Amino acid sequence: MPVVYDEKTERNLGKIHRGTNTPWISPFSSEDGQIEKYDEFSRWKYGILGTIKPKQIFSGSSKICFINDENTVFKYIYDLQIFGNQIWKEILIYKKRAKKYFDLLPKIFNYGKFWMVEEKVKICSESQFYLMTKIPYKEWEFFICNMNMPKNSGKLPFNAFLKKEKRRLLKKYKNLDADSDLKRHIKYTNKIFENEILLKIMEFCYFSGILICDMHIENIGYKIENGKKVIKILDYGYDGKD
Ligand SMILES: Nc1ncnc2c1ncn2[C@@H]1O[C@H](COP(=O)(O)OP(=O)(O)OP(=O)(O)O)[C@@H](O)[C@H]1O
Numbered sequence: 001m002p003v004v005y006d007e008k009t010e011r012n013l014g015k016i017h018r019g020t021n022t023p024w025i026s027p028f029s030s031e032d033g034q035i036e037k038y039d040e041f042s043r044w045k046y047g048i049l050g051t052i053k054p055k056q057i058f059s060g061s062s063k064i065c066f067i068n069d070e071n072t073v074f075k076y077i078y079d080l081q082i083f084g085n086q087i088w089k090e091i092l093i094y095k096k097r098a099k100k101y102f103d104l105l106p107k108i109f110n111y112g113k114f115w116m117v118e119e120k121v122k123i124c125s126e127s128q129f130y131l132m133t134k135i136p137y138k139e140w141e142f143f144i145c146n147m148n149m150p151k152n153s154g155k156l157p158f159n160a161f162l163k164k165e166k167r168r169l170l171k172k173y174k175n176l177d178a179d180s181d182l183k184r185h186i187k188y189t190n191k192i193f194e195n196e197i198l199l200k201i202m203e204f205c206y207f208s209g210i211l212i213c214d215m216h217i218e219n220i221g222y223k224i225e226n227g228k229k230v231i232k233i234l235d236y237g238y239d240g241k242d
């Protein structure tokens with residue numbers, strides 16, 4: 001049962017969605033009006049989905065993501081204990097930053113305290129990542145594991161922060177135990193600091209207080225926009241605070 005999320009889909013309320021052969025529903029029309037309550041809502045959604053077996057499910061450590069319809073996914077948080085309400089954190093960041101980072105963030109069409117209907121993007125593979133950035137994914141992974149993104153982001157101008165961090169990183173690499181990959185790490189770290197797309201991801205994390213180490217492949221997707229593949233961050237709820 002896909003959840004309605006815009007004017008066009010609202011017109012379909014109650015009608016059968018061809019993809020799943022189930023009716024479109026509205027999360028706001030529950031009889032008891034308790035939809036915003038996590039327990040109620042997850043039971044409700046589980047109940048429905050338990051009987052229809054959604055086409056595809058992806059889950060991470062605290063969220064579950066279902067295909068909602070051709071263009072969107074339905075995501076909700078099932079564990080508030082480990083990292084807090086990551087969905088709500090994402091929504092607050094989206095409200096604040098979506099204008100500036102519109103090309104980086106999938107659109108959020110509809111949301112509640114514990115769920116959202118979000119633009120569906122394609123899952124990124126390591127080879128896709130390379131095609132889009134010209135940086136081998138393993139080198140980006142190495143980079144984000146070593147980069148130090150300050151918690152009090154924003155105190156230093158972004159460019160000054162980058163300059164300082166680049167110096168620190170290159171020095172740090174040299175102290176790594178006789179790493180045979182050292183030359184490659186240095187080469188690609190230099191390239192990452194010149195890469196427009198990856199700089200944008202770093203900038204977004206810097207000003208949103210998101211941990212850069214969370215920008216691993218599972219949290220990155222892409223879309224084809226105007227014939228060009230564009231990277232999208234599909235999970236930006238982790239600020240390491242919970
Ligand atoms: N907009 C989207 N379009 C397509 N797939 C998505 C979208 N958002 C999430 N997914 C898929 O669902 C998975 C889980 O979503 P998400 O990363 O938000 O959950 P999580 O529990 O926070 O994961 P993590 O383990 O990183 O904490 C993603 O790794 C991805 O495969």
Ligand SMILES: [Mg+2]
Binds near residue numbers: 218219235
């Ligand atoms: Mg994730």
